[in-house]
Amino acid sequence: MLKVGEINLRCMALLDKANTETYGTPEPAVVTLAVEKGPFIVVTGHDLKDLQLLLEQTEGKGINIYTHGEMLPAHAYPFLKKFPHLKGNFGTAWQNQQKEFDHLPAPILYTTNCLMPPKKSYADRVFTTEMVSFPGAVHIDEKKDFTPIIEKALELGGYKEDQIFTGINGGTQVTTGFGHAAILSHADTIVEAVKSGAIRHFFLVAGCDGAKPGRNYYTEFVKQTPSDSIVLTLACGKFRFNDLDLGEIGGLPRLMDLGQCNDAYGAIQVAVTLADAFGCSVNELPLSFILSWYEQKAVCILLTLLHLGIKNIRLGPSLPAFLSPNILNVLVENYGIAPVTTPEKDIQSATLSH
Numbered sequence: 001m002l003k004v005g006e007i008n009l010r011c012m013a014l015l016d017k018a019n020t021e022t023y024g025t026p027e028p029a030v031v032t033l034a035v036e037k038g039p040f041i042v043v044t045g046h047d048l049k050d051l052q053l054l055l056e057q058t059e060g061k062g063i064n065i066y067t068h069g070e071m072l073p074a075h076a077y078p079f080l081k082k083f084p085h086l087k088g089n090f091g092t093a094w095q096n097q098q099k100e101f102d103h104l105p106a107p108i109l110y111t112t113n114c115l116m117p118p119k120k121s122y123a124d125r126v127f128t129t130e131m132v133s134f135p136g137a138v139h140i141d142e143k144k145d146f147t148p149i150i151e152k153a154l155e156l157g158g159y160k161e162d163q164i165f166t167g168i169n170g171g172t173q174v175t176t177g178f179g180h181a182a183i184l185s186h187a188d189t190i191v192e193a194v195k196s197g198a199i200r201h202f203f204l205v206a207g208c209d210g211a212k213p214g215r216n217y218y219t220e221f222v223k224q225t226p227s228d229s230i231v232l233t234l235a236c237g238k239f240r241f242n243d244l245d246l247g248e249i250g251g252l253p254r255l256m257d258l259g260q261c262n263d264a265y266g267a268i269q270v271a272v273t274l275a276d277a278f279g280c281s282v283n284e285l286p287l288s289f290i291l292s293w294y295e296q297k298a299v300c301i302l303l304t305l306l307h308l309g310i311k312n313i314r315l316g317p318s319l320p321a322f323l324s325p326n327i328l329n330v331l332v333e334n335y336g337i338a339p340v341t342t343p344e345k346d347i348q349s350a351t352l353s354h
């Protein structure tokens with residue numbers, strides 16, 4: 001089981017290298033949730049290469065591009081953000097697609113991702129590529145000619161007026177791009193802030209999202225984190241709270257989005273570097289891992305953290321089905337893993353234990 005975690009760490013490191021070598025080192029970015037009038041295309045999923053090709057093919061055509069779900073971190077990559085028609089982010093996480101894509105006056109490109117089957121009301125506006133496919137949806141093959149989706153965007157014409165949309169908590173913009181290089185460029189400031197007591201705790205609130213009502217736990221948790229703590233996040237669970245303004249500590253934003261689920265690699269780099277700076281182990285840092293799981297990728301990341309010996313992870317909103325009582329016992333005894341309880345109790349026990 002831990003071998004899977006070790007191999008996943010290597011895969012995430014390779015993907016991090018591939019993304020940064022191709023698109024540059026992610027930089028912090030403020031991303032609007034507004035949609036401008038006129039033709040546009042929404043791109044959902046994880047695949048930055050498809051986004052790049054679509055941006056190139058839509059250049060100068062009067063079509064704006066908006067990210068959705070796990071594509072949000074694309075706004076942080078220098079190569080991608082240089083395209084002026086990459087405008088903002090539309091919508092939230094994958095499980096809200098049916099609600100968010102209904103009545104959209106624009107086509108949607110689905111790249112590899114967690115996806116909801118399209119409803120009839122918008123199925124004629126869905127375009128797929130790579131491994132994604134739905135009956136009746138136009139599939140863009142490996143030649144990557146996006147002409148059908150471009151024609152659809154021009155035909156639908158988009159909104160007549162600029163539209164203001166908000167995140168789940170009413171915010172009109174979100175931030176992303178706090179990859180490991182961006183965070184660690186402030187390593188000295190962070191270390192000093194910890195030493196002076198300005199920063200007392202770090203929470204990594206990260207993982208997948210889903211439709212279960214219990215996932216409101218993560219919104220409440222982040223809202224209740226103390227003002228002298230930093231919240232690191234990644235993957236699509238962040239849409240539960242990434243439009244909140246948590247303020248700053250010494251010029252550093254309290255909420256930092258490291259990117260997609262595979263950017264868990266970056267969070268590990270940050271933790272290891274801080275542990276080195278303080279001359280302690282990651283488990284001795286004032287850092288708590290609050291993970292939300294949904295599918296196999298989140299489980300892989302959990303196994304990677306266990307492979308690295310990370311202890312006392314809080315897991316929710318419910319425990320994965322593969323955790324039989326025997327496996328759970330091993331994880332509790334050896335790694336102190338525990339299900340989430342309430343935000344109040346979990347924050348208290350996290351801050352008291354460090």
Ligand code: SF4
Pocket residue numbers: 069070093094113114207208209235236237260261294295297298
């Ligand atoms: S973060 Fe998890 S739930 Fe969200 S799209 Fe990626 S794999 Fe799916």
